[in-house]
Amino acid sequence: MTTEVIEAARPAVRRLRRKAGEGIGLNSAAGHLVMVLLSLFCLFPVYWMVVTSLRPANAIFETSLWPTALSLDNYAYALNAIPIVRMLLNTLVISVVVTVIQLMTGLLAAYAFARWRFPFDKLIYAGVALTWLVPFQVVMIPNYLLVAQLGLLDSLTALILPHFASALAILLLAQSMRSFPREVIEAARMDGARSWRILWEVMTPNLRGTIASLAILIFISTWNEYFWPLLLSRTAENSVVQIGIQMFMTSEGNAWGPLMAASTMASLPILVVYIVLQRQVVQSFMKSGIR
Amino acid sequence: MAELSMSRREASTLRLRRAGNWRVSPWLYLAPAILTLVVWIYWPLLDAVRLSFFQWNMLPTSPQKFVGWENYARILALPKFWQALRNTGLYVLGLLPLAVLVPLALAIYTHDLPARSRNIYRAIIFVPMIIAPVVAAAVWRWLLDPGYGMVNTGITWLGFDPVKFLTDPKVAIWTVIVITGWKLIGFSTLILSAANANINPSLVEAARMDGASKWEIIRDVRLPLLSSSILFLVMMTILLGAQWSFTYINVLTGGGPLGATTNIYYLLWDFGFSSMSVGWSSASAVILFLGFGAIAFFLFKLIDRYSFHDN
Known part of the structure; x- marks a missing residue:
């Protein structure tokens, strides 16, 4: 009651x-x-x-x-003081190349993990994931020595080489490939498609979303990278815009106006990307963060 | 019948090809990635261990001298090393409120804002995340300038003495922490907001019907359901927090004043590329890596235990 x-x-x-x-x-x-x-x-x-x-x-x-x-005086001053246009171009080239290569190697490796069982596959997958745990400062000296041995100090090539592959790209792509319906792959295989064609003509077009958000992520983080170029750069002409700002700060100290002009120029491309693709940018960062 | 035998033959060639694939194909696909990771991460890791037993100044012409455990003994006897270790702890402790606690409060507090304005806030608070660390350092140096910076102008306007944000040994490390936190706070807030929005509203509603107060709902429903996201952010902060601050230390304080802002990552760089002491840098790299690995292992275990709440 x-x-x-x-x-x-x-x-x-x-x-x-x-x-x-x-x-x-x-x-x-x-x-x-x-x-x-x-x-x-x-x-x-x-x-x-x-x-x-x-x-x-x-x-x-x-x-x-x-x-x-x-x-716009500050901009004129900054453009005179450091070869900022050249450095912006360098940064752009590096970011685009790194993005494309990292996506390629990521797609290939992810495909291997998603498509086949092979000896030690789990171990290798873990090995890829664990690279995430190695701080760059721990391997910087051997990396530096390798670049020096190759005679690539102060070159754009050396800035790109260690970024040929990344755990992030491989793991994210492997994850989304695994959720790809197996029947579609089987059907393509029955039609006689070789694994190479299945990857590029069946899988890749269907992963556009993941690939796009990865591309945004890789591009932005390469553009903003500081530590590796710091180790290698000797001359402004062969370096990236982040180093340009650092050089400017050391040489011109408190020339605040031009420094802010240089900083604005260095951030503008990223800010434009952000304003145009705001939703996708936020989403791609969150995807990688949430895992 | 003919058809059947045809398809059987096809099937057998298919199987054959697949058998071939079993051996070679995956390795071909993996080769570029594995090669890169081995050359630039795993081999260097081993090389760092080797170099930690040698004394060398990085000049190709000078010999590498084997010194056994001496590098380790020297470093562990160095006050500078312990100061850097303590500072690393301070960085992590200082970052936790900015990268986890405040975002958590914000995410819970703002979850019932209308979607439209939430999207605008989200777009704004994410901006620091995409700004380059060097640019952030330059801008904050200007804002914090003791003479003309906006922040000190405000402080003097309120009638206080200007603060030497980057040159006072007691203040500098907190300045670097806040700048690092500035980069992260929006990102963490978004991660936690997303996790918070994913909580099934019927769970909250059920708790409410059972007479749970607002605070009880947060404590007994939301926090447990958010625990895996929270742990994830805590792990990021502990493992990467001190590392994220590298650029700011390098550009803003150079590790000073008096080593007050030097953390272990910066010390590695300092040993390696300022003092040119490869052995010391590598030895502390090995110590760092082992400590790092142990902490990561422990945190993964913890996340494993709590992640069943996820579903």
Whole structure:
């Protein structure tokens, strides 16, 4: 009897509670406030970089939140001080080449894992995954020595070579290939397709989504890479834009306007990619993060 | 009948080819990737172990002298090494709130915001993640400049003394930690928001019907269901946290003042490419790698145990 009453009262209680929950109006205002503050924290430095880069030289130290007068002098100064266009081109070439090669080797290796059982396959798969655990600083000296032996110090080739394959690409692609319906592969094989054709004509077109998000991820992280170029670069002409900024900072110290102009130029390509493909960029980072 | 025998013959050639594939094909497909990983990661790893027993200054002309365990003994006796180790711990501890706790609170707190505005916030707070670390370092150096930087302008405007963010030994490490956290906070928030949004609403609803309070729902429903994502982020922070800060240390403080911002990764670089002491760098690399591996192993075990909540 009493339980029946309670059961009957439940919807009413729930309605009541939901009404109390309509304090959610205030709650979500507070939620917005928190998110706006976080957004400011995240975005302001980038905004300030662009604003500073656009101020005329005599107004660098102004603290107005937007530039009172616009000038491109800082950009001209930065372009004169370091070969930034050359470095941007170098960075672009390296990023594109690394992205393409890493996708290739990733597709090939992932295909081997997804398609066949072979001796030691589990062991090799684990071996690929475990490379993730080797910090670059642990292998940097042997890597450096190898590049020196090959006579490739201060060259773009050396910046690309260690990135020929990555655990991330192999594992992500292997995962999505494994979820690929086996019947389709079997059918293609019955039609006489060789494994090579199955990979490029059946699998790859169907993995477009994963490939695209991997490409974004590899491109951005190669573009932003700093440590390996730092070890190898001797001259600005043979280096990437990240090193250019570092060189600029050491040589020109506190020339804030031009430094911000150089930084803006170095970030612009990535920011443009981000603005155009925002949703895909965020998704590809999250996919790799969630695993 | 003829058809049948045909298909049987086809089947046998197919089987034959497959038998051939069993041996060669996978290896051909794997070759480029395996070769790269062996040449640039596994062989160097072994070489680092070998070099850790030698004394050498990286000049091709000078001899490599075998010294046994001496490099290890020397490093372990070095106050600098222990300072770097302690700092590495500080980096991880300092990053945990920024990369896990605050994002967790934000993700739970903002889960009932309308989808539209959530997408806008998401787009904004992700920006630091794609900005190059060197660029971030340059911008923060400008913001934190003791004379004219925006942050110190604000601090003096409030009536306090300007803070020497990068040159005060007590403050510098926290500055580097906050900058590293700035890069990560948006990413972590998004990971946890996604995990939080994936929680089946009927579970929350059921708890609510049973009279659970808001806090009880968070503690007994949301947190356990988020535990694998949380552990994942904790693992990332512990294993990679100190590494992420390398660029900022290199560009902003150079490991100083007085080694106050040097962590173990930076020390490796310092030994190797500033002091040109290959043996010391390799010996600390081996120590780092073993410690790293042990921690990773432990964390994987932990994640394994908690991940059954996932389904």
